[in-house]
Amino acid sequence: MEPRTVLLRENHEHERLDYRGFRDRLADHLAWSRRLLSCFGTPDPETPGGPPLFNAIVLGDRGLEMFVGRGNAGDEFPSLTVQFPQMHCFEREIHEQFGLPFPGHPWLKPIRFEGLKRGRMDDYPFYQLGGKEVHEVGVGPIHAGVIEPGHFRFMCYGETVHHLEIHLGYQHRGAESLLVKTPPRKLPPLVESIAGDTAVAHVVAFCRAWEALCGMPARPEVETIRGIAVELERIAMHLVGVGGLATDVAFLPGSSTYGRLRTSLINLSMRLCGSRFGRSWFRPGELRHPFGSTQKDDVRNTLQSVQRDIATINDLFRKSRSVRHRLETTGTVPTALAKDIGLVGMAGRASGLPCDLRHELPSGVYQTHSIPMVTEPAGDCLARGLVRIREMDDSLAWILRVIETLPDVDADPPARLTPRANHCAVSFEEGWRGEVMHAIRTDAEGRIAHYKVQDPSLRNWFGLAQAVRGNAIYDFPICNKSFDLSYCGNDL
Amino acid sequence: MIPLLEALRVRGSQGKQYIANLRQANPVGFRGLPVIDSTPCAEGCTACVDECPTDAIQLAPFRLDLGRCVFCDECARICPQKKVAFSAGYRLAARTRDGLVMREGTSSLSAVEANARIQKLFGRSLKLRSVSAGGCNGCELEINATANVNFDSGRYGIDIVASPRHADGLILSGPITQNMAAALELCYEGMPDPKVVIAVGTCAISGGVFEPSPALDRSFINRFTPELYVAGCPAHPLSIVNGILDLLGQVG
Numbered sequence: 090m091e092p093r094t095v096l097l098r099e100n101h102e103h104e105r106l107d108y109r110g111f112r113d114r115l116a117d118h119l120a121w122s123r124r125l126l127s128c129f130g131t132p133d134p135e136t137p138g139g140p141p142l143f144n145a146i147v148l149g150d151r152g153l154e155m156f157v158g159r160g161n162a163g164d165e166f167p168s169l170t171v172q173f174p175q176m177h178c179f180e181r182e183i184h185e186q187f188g189l190p191f192p193g194h195p196w197l198k199p200i201r202f203e204g205l206k207r208g209r210m211d212d213y214p215f216y217q218l219g220g221k222e223v224h225e226v227g228v229g230p231i232h233a234g235v236i237e238p239g240h241f242r243f244m245c246y247g248e249t250v251h252h253l254e255i256h257l258g259y260q261h262r263g264a265e266s267l268l269v270k271t272p273p274r275k276l277p278p279l280v281e282s283i284a285g286d287t288a289v290a291h292v293v294a295f296c297r298a299w300e301a302l303c304g305m306p307a308r309p310e311v312e313t314i315r316g317i318a319v320e321l322e323r324i325a326m327h328l329v330g331v332g333g334l335a336t337d338v339a340f341l342p343g344s345s346t347y348g349r350l351r352t353s354l355i356n357l358s359m360r361l362c363g364s365r366f367g368r369s370w371f372r373p374g375e376l377r378h379p380f381g382s383t384q385k386d387d388v389r390n391t392l393q394s395v396q397r398d399i400a401t402i403n404d405l406f407r408k409s410r411s412v413r414h415r416l417e418t419t420g421t422v423p424t425a426l427a428k429d430i431g432l433v434g435m436a437g438r439a440s441g442l443p444c445d446l447r448h449e450l451p452s453g454v455y456q457t458h459s460i461p462m463v464t465e466p467a468g469d470c471l472a473r474g475l476v477r478i479r480e481m482d483d484s485l486a487w488i489l490r491v492i493e494t495l496p497d498v499d500a501d502p503p504a505r506l507t508p509r510a511n512h513c514a515v516s517f518e519e520g521w522r523g524e525v526m527h528a529i530r531t532d533a534e535g536r537i538a539h540y541k542v543q544d545p546s547l548r549n550w551f552g553l554a555q556a557v558r559g560n561a562i563y564d565f566p567i568c569n570k571s572f573d574l575s576y577c578g579n580d581l
Numbered sequence: 582m583i584p585l586l587e588a589l590r591v592r593g594s595q596g597k598q599y600i601a602n603l604r605q606a607n608p609v610g611f612r613g614l615p616v617i618d619s620t621p622c623a624e625g626c627t628a629c630v631d632e633c634p635t636d637a638i639q640l641a642p643f644r645l646d647l648g649r650c651v652f653c654d655e656c657a658r659i660c661p662q663k664k665v666a667f668s669a670g671y672r673l674a675a676r677t678r679d680g681l682v683m684r685e686g687t688s689s690l691s692a693v694e695a696n697a698r699i700q701k702l703f704g705r706s707l708k709l710r711s712v713s714a715g716g717c718n719g720c721e722l723e724i725n726a727t728a729n730v731n732f733d734s735g736r737y738g739i740d741i742v743a744s745p746r747h748a749d750g751l752i753l754s755g756p757i758t759q760n761m762a763a764a765l766e767l768c769y770e771g772m773p774d775p776k777v778v779i780a781v782g783t784c785a786i787s788g789g790v791f792e793p794s795p796a797l798d799r800s801f802i803n804r805f806t807p808e809l810y811v812a813g814c815p816a817h818p819l820s821i822v823n824g825i826l827d828l829l830g831q832v833g
């Protein structure tokens with residue numbers, strides 16, 4: 090049997106456990122080191138305003154597996170975070186959205202100041218470091234560069250950071266509640282704006298979930314083009330990310346060269362679909378732009394023309410002693426810690442974790458054309474840079490290979506898809522940062538009843554907090570850039 | 582020695598990357614300025630209005646508000662009369678909110694007129710502080726790109742600076758979340774007078790796809806009217822730089 094890459098279930102079909110049963114089963118999975126992909130709450134349609142349904146999605150032998158727990162008013166749900174630290178963000182999110190107390194959670198702090206907490210940005214319960222000679226440094230929400238807002242509070246002794254708290258939420262736009270209210274035909278531009286630097290991976294995950302709900306999986310050649318688009322996005326964002334690292338360590342050849350190489354890549358995107366960020370390229374059931382010999386030639390020529398220059402600058406970056414000096418052993422997250430706190434995506438791989446859904450659960454074109462999984466053992470800023478450097482090389486070679494197998498594909502006319510009532514679909518896409526999840530649940534009339542989005546940033550921000558411990562405060566910008574996380578992807 | 586040679590090799594491969602004339606660039610494939618045909622709509626047809634995700638279109642007479650448009654192409658695809666088509670035009674800036682509304686039979690926005698006061702103050706040097714207030718990182722990446730080796734806005738004296746204290750103006754992106762509203766205003770207040778506000782991207786201009794969300798607080802933009810609006814989702818670096826050059830009365 091093929092592993093399940095998109096999960097589609099009738100709502101009542103889910104195994105319904107009580108909280109205790111759900112918690113035990115989740116703990117079993119975690120104790121056996123199975124990959125927990127997501128855990129989130131859904132309002133229980135049978136008890137509006139009451140305790141939520143708990144959903145857990147794990148990666149099992151047969152692909153995606155989901156189990157659901159239902160609570161009763163007054164049920165306790167003792168926190169799993171002390172035992173399994175990777176649960177911390179999921180429990181915090183459910184706490185913020187549904188008010189569950191999770192007794193025993195060591196830091197049940199707001200994750201994005203949504204709902205009742207909205208607007209109360211001054212209320213973050215920071216830890217404090219005691220002692221006469223320690224001091225705190227607060228940075229943000231507005232930073233020196235052109236980046237999204239977030240607040241960082243460093244607790245320092247001298248220049249050494251003992252603890253960093255990351256206080257997010259400034260970007261909270263209410264995306265998840267809008268996704269429920271918006272008519273399905275008008276969803277894609279909203280989905281593409283959840284994290285605009287990952288527009289393609291988000292919209293592809295959405296398309297797969299929606300197509301599953303509507304019983305209309307995309308044609309294989311459309312899946313191939315989606316894969317090409319996701320990899321183009323990966324190369325472009327890796328270029329801008331490594332370019333940012335180069336800027337932050339004052340390695341100017343990298344700073345300027347990576348920038349212009351990215352321009353070539355995103356301008357290719359623009360010729361293929363009209364947008365430098367791949368917007369409006371894909372819609373459920375629709376390929377918006379033809380992909381024929383003209384486009385293939387363009388992709389081939391553009392990629393071949395940048396391939397050598399990318400290799401040259403990567404080589405220089407890797408060999409440069411000043412780069413290595415600043416990045417090596419800076420901001421280290423060791424493998425065991427990375428696993429404990431549930432790092433995902435490229436940051437996880439840079440800490441030696443083999444987490445890449447293109448491998449663990451290949452969907453679409455990755456089933457027929459595999460792409461190497463890149464890991465680095467060191468877990469420091471250099472490792473995160475190297476993973477990105479190696480991945481851009483691999484993605485370039487992969488696209489050039491895949492494109493040779495692709496027949497000419499015409500654009501589709503506008504498609505009208507109707508979702509099944511009372512179903513739930515969950516799909517993942519390995520974007521450049523890591524795994525992106527879209528989970529959509531329909532009600533008895535086939536309307537969207539609940540929409541859950543998960544950007545890898547939700548889980549990885551805590552990795553950054555851990556990475557800077559014991560480092561000097563002036564290395565924070567490098568650490569932050571090396572993780573390159575999304576603020577709005579967390580804040581939703 | 583060898584790294585030096587390699588650095589020279591990189592420098593050699595770099596060549597000259599800047600766009601020589603930003604006023605007459607050609608962004609091939611860009612889905613930018615819509616061109617609206619004067620063909621009358623089919624009787625009773627509301628297809629484009631129904632499809633538009635941000636209510637950017639009004640009928641009788643036909644109006645397309647680029648301050649709301651996300652350039653998703655839905656209207657052009659659905660219109661049976663092919664009344665709307667998106668071109669590669671990147672002159673997508675206006676001095677007023679109403680200046681972003683395209684009407685029937687128009688093929689461009691009114692040119693951005695230089696403001697004599699702003700020209701005198703900032704014509705040769707405009708330092709901007711970027712604030713993202715709920716921006717998805719699309720406009721932020723494009724604002725950053727204006728300073729890269731391709732667009733190189735620094736050659737015109739237009740720079741993004743690290744502190745509001747150094748800034749002549751605010752370049753605003755994002756729909757302005759309630760959680761960011763106070764910080765945005767503090768940043769603006771921290772800038773020395775005289776100062777300008779430039780709204781970049783559909784979200785900043787109208788709230789864009791997030792406009793219906795109760796998690797926004799857009800009072801800032803109502804109280805501090807921007808001197809320049811740059812449409813786009815995200816705004817293209819060419820739109821941003823050209824809009825600012827026009828505002829400053831620079832030939833470029």
